[in-house]
Amino acid sequence: QVQLGESGGGLVQAGGSLRLSCAASGRTSSTTAMGWFRQAPGKERVREFVAVITWTGGTAYYADSVKGRFTISRDNAKNTVYLEMNSLKPEDTAVYYCAASRIGWLSTRSSDFGSWGQGTQVTVSS
Secondary structure, eight states, X not given: OEEXXXXXXXXXXXXXXXXXXXXXXXXXXXXXXXXXXXEOXXXXXXXXXXXXXXXXXXXXXXXXXXXXXXXXXXXXXXTEEXXXXXXXXXXXXXXXXXXXXXXXXXXXXXXXEEEEOOOEEEEEEO
């Protein structure tokens, strides 16, 4: 099992930036990709895909809603994945979750990720 812990959330004004971090520990040897999802207020049953990156860090993919504003990256030495968020909008307000996948392809479906962090709140004020 992989343990994940997010940090870096907070309150920011529209147009501002935040960087989220996700530290992975435990049995990471089977991990093939790391992803970020978010759950917006009033949509507690929906975890929206944000970004995903291969465990080696070679390939990344983004949701259209964040493309050009968010950047996912990883530090192999620290087993940490980052989500750099720029030009934030009020509609980016959500709880952001880090997740780990062990499947053999780059997926954007939350059901393909077996390990999840506790989430970190991001609030963007207008």
